[in-house]
Amino acid sequence: MSTLTTASTPDTDFEVEIASTGQIFPVPAGQSVLHTLMFEGFDIPFACEEGVCGTCLTGVKSGEVDHRDHYLTHEEQATHTQFMPCCSRARSAKLVLDL
Numbered sequence: 001m002s003t004l005t006t007a008s009t010p011d012t013d014f015e016v017e018i019a020s021t022g023q024i025f026p027v028p029a030g031q032s033v034l035h036t037l038m039f040e041g042f043d044i045p046f047a048c049e050e051g052v053c054g055t056c057l058t059g060v061k062s063g064e065v066d067h068r069d070h071y072l073t074h075e076e077q078a079t080h081t082q083f084m085p086c087c088s089r090a091r092s093a094k095l096v097l098d099l
């Protein structure tokens with residue numbers, strides 16, 4: 001028997017789109033959005049990489065976030081307008097980021 005938690009969803013592949021440029025980057029299972037963006041040259045501030053500090057907070061324009069942080073309230077998470085790219089992922093095939 002398992003218990004439901006917000007972090008119970010297995011990692012899957014998805015894409016992130018940069019709203020300002022239209023660039024699309026694949027995020028493979030096992031790699032964070034933060035690391036994907038850093039690899040592509042984006043300068044996203046971060047500190048804990050565990051979804052606790054809020055430093056990496058990034059806006060989301062569309063898509064459904066798989067929130068795995070401990071920073072946003074449940075009400076904030078439910079809006080799917082911001083997320084923590086160090087730990088959170090996507091439930092939709094793509095997230096459009098406010099970058």
Ligand code: FES
Binds near residue numbers: 046051054056
């Ligand atoms: S780096 Fe701390 S919440 Fe993302």
